[in-house]
Amino acid sequence: MKTITVDLAAIGAAAKAAARRLSFLSTDAKNLALLGIADGLMASTGAILAANARDCEGAKAAGLSPAMLDRLLLDEQRLNGIANDVRAITALPDPVGETIESRRLPNGMEVGRVRVPLGVIGSIYESRPNVTIDIAALCIKSGNAAILRGGKESLHSNLALTAVVQRACGDAGLPDATVQYISDPDRALVGELLQLRGTIDLLIPRGGADLIRFVADNAAMPVVTGGIGVCHTYVDASADLEMACSVVYNAKVRRHTICNALDTLLVHRDVAPALLPRVAAALGGARVELRADPAALAILTAPGGAPEGTVAVPATPEDWGKEFLDLVAAVKVVDSLAEAMAHIDQYGSGHSEAIITEDYSAAERFLREVDAAAVYVNASTQFTDGGQFGLGAEVGISTQKMHARGPMGLRELTSYKWVVRGAGHIRPG
């Protein structure tokens, strides 16, 4: 094992000191740094793309899949997109300093809650180098310091990007340790990073399910444990079947590699014979494989049940509760709304769940009783997204209940403090 050249304690201490200063910086100063990053990305395009080319060559030599290589790749257009995303963050309202609520108590004392940054955000992520800029920009805007650790396959890209961030922070008068990058490839550092409770206030893993699970299981500090979405859409007996087809198609096919994509379609028995052939025709056109329970399979494989070319196979027990991230959907026929909700309760990951119905009571009951970050009536689960929900930016999607649930934006990178303004008030009794 090679010697670790990184002093995590020193990095942590520097981040904490930076966070204290960042917590009361003006919005103008933070936006100046963000604009500096955007301009710097453009000014340093040559150096960044050269560093990225080194990473891509290394990744090709290491035999990474074409999909992984594509995630790693930067070009002028992508870099331009990243810079524009940073500029867009300058336009978002600064959550820090916002008075959440304030009132004058009967004794005349003013008591309010004011948003403050969380402190130090850690992020561990995989190949996409844009995460470096993304997390850095969101942390700066929300007044948090950041400690970043990207994948080894994107090391040179990340270092070039971090250099741009650090230069822009320096030029704007932000602390040197606003954004730090851990460049030592030793994997043991990740384990050590996860133990920095009291230094890192929140850890945001970005990457595949394995990374997220590893971080959630091993981190000593709070983690945004999102990104794993086993999402159901239930088509109720009273559904408008044309709407159901359209929403199901969108939920599965618009993008099938993201966490809010449909995994399992639940269909009420009364409408299954009418709906499933239509859904199969739509999804089949997009080459979606259907893994069907016996009742659904019987309909789909009956003569005239589904169009030629529909791929419908028997579902295995592992297909329920599986996040496919692929052009695959499990399909199950249920007898009632209650059975659909029980299935979701058992197999869902608490991410996004939808009902398609024209029945008022069924809709309200689904919204009330299903326990997930986002519950939908008559809409595609693919809307679960910070941008779509009006947060302006997205740090991640939380499937936990503490602190923040669902899409997390800048506001979710903050805490608050109670601010009390008195005139010599003393507490009686």
Next chain:
Amino acid sequence: MKTITVDLAAIGAAAKAAARRLSFLSTDAKNLALLGIADGLMASTGAILAANARDCEGAKAAGLSPAMLDRLLLDEQRLNGIANDVRAITALPDPVGETIESRRLPNGMEVGRVRVPLGVIGSIYESRPNVTIDIAALCIKSGNAAILRGGKESLHSNLALTAVVQRACGDAGLPDATVQYISDPDRALVGELLQLRGTIDLLIPRGGADLIRFVADNAAMPVVTGGIGVCHTYVDASADLEMACSVVYNAKVRRHTICNALDTLLVHRDVAPALLPRVAAALGGARVELRADPAALAILTAPGGAPEGTVAVPATPEDWGKEFLDLVAAVKVVDSLAEAMAHIDQYGSGHSEAIITEDYSAAERFLREVDAAAVYVNASTQFTDGGQFGLGAEVGISTQKMHARGPMGLRELTSYKWVVRGAGHIRPG
């Protein structure tokens, strides 16, 4: 070691199932259970006091201190007070179901956030048996299931109180496992309880600093890590000295055993000679021992510096950052607001910090830059309390930044879900 007779997994599963039902119970049903508890406490007074007498005898035999014995003791008056506290909770607004925000997106889809319970709350606590009723009532009102584990010295009292709770829940139609009590005294169970991540959503320790630290260090789930308050009051150069005396006296003496009591008094050098003798006179009357730095000690021990009988001794390094919970205050003279804030940054526990000043800029800077759950200008830190801040009830005081900070009420026992109402909406792009 005795055999563990408790199946924690079964208790956890029952709690989770109960929590699902509790999450959408009506406020009326929950209030009915609460009123049943209050009435049950009155109806079962004899049985509860008999159980408590057994605990008190056992505790006396075990040589518990008079202070501990007093905490353990129940009598008719205390029981009446507990019942009234439960009735008061029925009058508080139900946080569950509250729409936090809702808007119609440009595409016509309604997106809002609605409060939901956290799920299962665990609580580990020490001698005071009133905590059993307190936590149970707060959990019921906020729609959470509770798993309780009190101290062994109050076992019989807690079982009698839990019986009242369970009867009332049954009578009101709440699930049997709404409130469960772990009665097996085996200490290993606490360790196991702390590992029930995924079952217990939030753990609330109630008791001394050792218990809270043990729970915070060992729990696999989120914990309300509050209750430890190293609180400073800084008297600025511009302070109204009469106000300063009054506020400092209240912050130290009103109650000295609670977490928001003053521990260290910081005084600007310019006003130290005028202020310290007056403070010493006031605090001395309440027999507060002053542990002073050299500059403060010189003033206090100078001829005419402090009244006869003032107890002023040199501070040791351990006195800075110490939560005294006693009639003791550390006193330090500082040269500036900046020095005072640096001291607070180094030694404070992030609980409650105050400045006494007439200087507008100093006040604003203190409020902005000091990083604590509650920051005060010209008021006693003893106000940091859920009741005082208008939360109606207090679950605890959080000194962490995630989820909730400062006094936690019913609202802080909730999460939210995103509720989306569409009309066949699909996401473009």
